[in-house]
Amino acid sequence: MRAICVLFALIVTASARAAVVYDFTPVTQQINGLVQVTPDMNGASLVVMREGVVLYENQFGSFTPTTRVPIASASKWLSALTIERLVERGEMSWADTVGQYIASAPADKQTITLGQLFSHTSGLTHVGDACLGDHQNFSLASCADEILATPLENPPGTAFAYTGNGMQVGGRMAEIATGKAWAQIFADELTTPLGMADTRFNFGNANPQIAGGVSSTLADYSNIVRMVAQQGQWNGVTFLSAAGIANMQIDQTHGVPMTYAPDPFAFGYGYGEWRNSVDAQGTAIQVSSTGTFGSSPWVNNQTGVAAVFLTYSQDLDKTDIRLLWANVNSVVTDPVFSDGFDPSP
Template sequence: MHSRRLILSLLAASPFLPLARAGAAPIDPTSPDLPQVTSLIQGAIRRHRLDGVAAVAHHRGKVLYRGYFGTIGPGTAIQVASASKWVAGLVIMALVGQGKLRLDLTLGQAGLVASGPASAITLAQLMSHTSALSAIGPIRQDRRYPTPTAAAKGLAEMDLIGQPGQVFAYAGVSMQVAAYLAEQAGGADWNSLFRRLIADPLGLSPVCRWGDQWGVAGGLIASPDDYERILLLITRQGLTQDERRLLPPDLFPAMEHDRIGTAERREQPDAADAMKGYGIGLWCEAIEGDGSCPIISSPGAFGTWPRIDRGRDLSILLMVKSRLPRVVDDWKSIIRALTLAAGG
């Protein structure tokens, strides 16, 4: 593992390595060659003048594809925007697994709201955008509620946009409140909890942390190697690649269960129109009759798209420094090509 990572780091840093838009693809030498996927990535780079792309896929426990293009290598720090939400969900579920939090814990029980409809808001609703708390954008959120503590203290001034559990509004304030509950339960600040519960046991790099913008719902910085390790942990339902049990397996069905149901969709990004539901920090691209989500993802506004297809045992990670609306059609084509390469 160390030798492969060293080779990839040298490849990514080499001044003699041609950029993918010039026709060369710095693919991991251990990766299978999938020319159609490489061609699609190169086409997206040329079309949108991208600085680089990281593309990684695993199928049935083996590498299906791993390529780093242009200026993005395995250790490049990238702001993943809303791909942060899935990782935030992992931190919350780790505390649930330890018995320090419950998904049905209410703000009233936590002592944050004394009475009224907001007192019945649950942790699960906070993490699935169904709490009916104010759905403000990330810039305004940074000004008013830059920290979990600020969001918790601001609960008294927040107007509900509907009945908790009956509206879906995709935003970040509710996750800031959930992070405050996590900090209180875990006895540490959010980044320290992340390092202790997820990052350090997985061997993630020091660059992988929450920055000072966009809150818990959008502020994670991670390298492709970091996020690949996180995605594989989720794919393996809490098992690390060296077979260590980091999280209980029964956490994942609860996490990957649609929480929207019949709630009114009030606020969501345009790219989410095709999404069928939402779980704990993740989108459900498909939903079974029992509410389980066999295809889950968490696309971010800057172009990072992690995705797991449970039925095919296929995980895909696409990372770029761009805007998702620019590349979303290209990303869908790459996902289709990787799915076909995995056997359809």
């Protein structure tokens, strides 16, 4: 009996001694450097998690853990996840068409699907309509009508053109499907159940900018990437199905030409998220939703890392975001063990 106890104690001791340490010094140095040299970048923050455990969190410059900033196109992921909740509950389908909800839409827009609207393959022009962000003169309904009245840039489903117009129409379809205002749908389906009290649309709710009008905090958005990395699980409860999360990461452009794409290095686009890297079978390894002001949430399915870089800068070089992804990946794939050896077989 004593021998068994001694063996157990040795195993526990070895496990404790084999604690993993990550050296995030290169990441810290990079972000400090960006804050110092980027003229309009007053600060930033970063959190890196694996399996729900925080590996690294730091604030830079004037940023604090509760700093809330406009996240621009990082809003797209949030809005797409909101729609996915409705899809999984059977209130909508990604295959639903504009004509099913907006009978007055012009004939050439009637067959555009909800999925095309959220994967930038609807054929709608990539030039943002003037109604986007106009909260005084438009409702979401009237903004969607104006967008649908504009000439198509391409036949639906034949080209990828990154635009906020499509998601604006998709948000209006969700309002009609649920009988609720988009801001209420967003709160009911996303921010409330995920505990994101400081995440909301800017400038009121009359005409929320579905694809780019959200402000959020590091803590709030970290809940999103953590849930996605855990294949839809949130605090032991299924928030979204693993199949739904995977479907959102499939290349929903289906390989059509990219006529306008701010990320020319991506391997297609899912619903509300870029496919930054893929494996030999085309399955997404990393997905992200970087905004024009520099905020970048991402999930790496290969390493299990979920991360959020939060900042607000119009001068930040977006290649620095890719370098940040690479630096974080290098750190988490090259751990140091506190006792000097890796106990894994």
